[in-house]
Amino acid sequence: MIKKASVSILVGAALTLSSVNGYAKTWVEFGSEYEQYSDQSQKGAPYNYEQLNSLTPYIRFFHSPDSNEWNVWGRVFKKHYPNENLYLNNQTTSMTDRAELHFTKVIxxxxxxxxxxxxxxxxxxxxxxxxxxxRLYPQVDYFLNSxxxxxxNGHIYMGDSQGKRFNDTVAETYTDWGYxxxxxxxxxxxxxxxxxxxFYTEYDDFDNNYRINYWQFRLVYSHKIGRSxxxxxxxxxxxxxxxxxxxETVPNHPDRHGASRDINYSRFGVYxxxxxxxxWNFIYETYYEFADFKGYNRDAPDMTVEYPDRDKYFIKFGIQRHF
Incomplete structure (x- = not known):
């Protein structure tokens, strides 16, 4: 019920905003994303990474009045896993749906x-x-010169989650946070x-699960060619x-609390x-991701076992209509 309500609200907002007058900046985008992994199980991977391959049709929208003093944007998508049969019981345990709505004001x-x-x-x-x-967005710009x-940019969030985590036999509810x-x-x-x-940084604190602390250096070059x-x-x-x-103490793994490993990844691509x-605009994006993959091993000196890299290829195409 939550999924259907979220999708209905977001799509309804997109259709409503697409009908506003020409003094506002509004666009709606329809497209699809594809993620591809390769099978590394013969090299020691704990499972066939190809089970993560996904096709994701999506809808995005953006609206801002002529003054550009505020804007609202949102997105909804549905992920399909063509290799779902590789999961236990032939059912994916990965994310399948997303709906989001955001509002920002310019001062x-x-x-x-x-x-x-x-x-x-x-x-x-x-x-x-x-x-x-x-989410809360405490964002700011400072113009040094022309x-x-x-x-x-960024956000801080509080999370309301449900699922099975350490020692859980049934799905429990949790409160998470991050930025x-x-x-x-x-x-x-x-x-x-x-x-x-x-620079980019991400921190997530998932109760009864794990913490993530991630840093990236990012570099983007932008060039306009006419309308493109x-x-x-x-x-x-x-x-x-x-x-x-x-x-709580994990059975047979009393030292699991605090066990840490560096599971790094990098990307390069173009959009x-x-x-x-x-x-009308044709939207595109593609990148290749180099991703380490490590697991917990109590008997290793640093309690870490290294698996074959879980690299990913990503491609996206979309059509954007401006109103």
């Missing part, structure tokens, strides 16, 4: 531009599990090109510490759009 004060906001995200599963995030801009942030510089090279070097744009990017992982935190007309 200008001299060289400062504040972009506070609120948001909601729901992740659904085919099993007895879900995650809900309630060519250089400092920025800080994501990116901060750095936008340098405008000329009227059509810019470069954005910045291209944005090659690099996201280099500086470290991603995953630390177990069961609330952008091709302007088909004044109203």
């Amino acid at each position: 200008r004060r001299g060289n400062w531009r504040f972009r506070p906001g609120v948001g909601f995200r729901y992740n659904g599963y085919d099993i007895d599990r879900y995650e809900k995030e309630y 060519k250089n801009q400092l920025f800080a 994501e942030a990116e901060f750095g510089l936008i340098h405008r090279i000329n009227n059509v090109s810019s470069i954005r070097p910045h 744009s291209i944005h090659p990017f690099i996201r280099y992982g500086l470290g991603r510490d995953v630390t177990d935190q069961p609330n 952008g759009n091709i302007g088909l007309s004044g109203k």
Whole structure:
């Protein structure tokens, strides 16, 4: 019921905003994403990574009035797993649904531009599990001059979750929290090109499960060609510490609490759009992800076992309609 309500609200908002007058900036996007992994089980992987292959049709929308003092955007998608038969009992335990809605306001004060906001995200599963995030966006920009801009983007969230975690025999409810942030510089090279070097960090605290502390260095080059744009990017992982935190002693693994391993990943790729007309855009993105994969091993000196890398190839295509 929660899934259906979230999807209905988001799609209804998209259709409503697409009918506003021409003085507002509004677009709706329909597309699909594909993620592909390779089978590394013969090299020692704990399972066939191909079970994670997914096809994900989605809908996105964005709306801002002519003054651009506030905006609202949202997204809904449904993930399909063509290799679901590789899961235990032929049922995927990975995320299958997402619906989210976010609102931000723009406040200008001299060289400062504040972009506070609120948001909601729901992740659904085919099993007895879900995650809900309630977000606050404390975002800000500072314009050094006409060519250089400092920025800080991101959010803080409180989570309401349900699922089986350490020692659970049935799905339990939990309260989680975390944040994501990116901060750095936008340098405008000329009227059509810019470069954005910045850092990204993510922290998640999942009760009776684990903590994640992740840092990346990111670099994006942007170039406009008429109505089109291209944005090659690099996201280099500086470290991603995953630390177990069961609330109770794990049977046969009393030292599991506090066991930590660096499960890092990096990406490189490109995204952008091709302007088909004044109203229509073709959206694209592709990247390759290099991903370490490590598990817990009580008998190892650092309680870590290394598995074959779980690399991923990603591609997305979409059509965007402006109103």
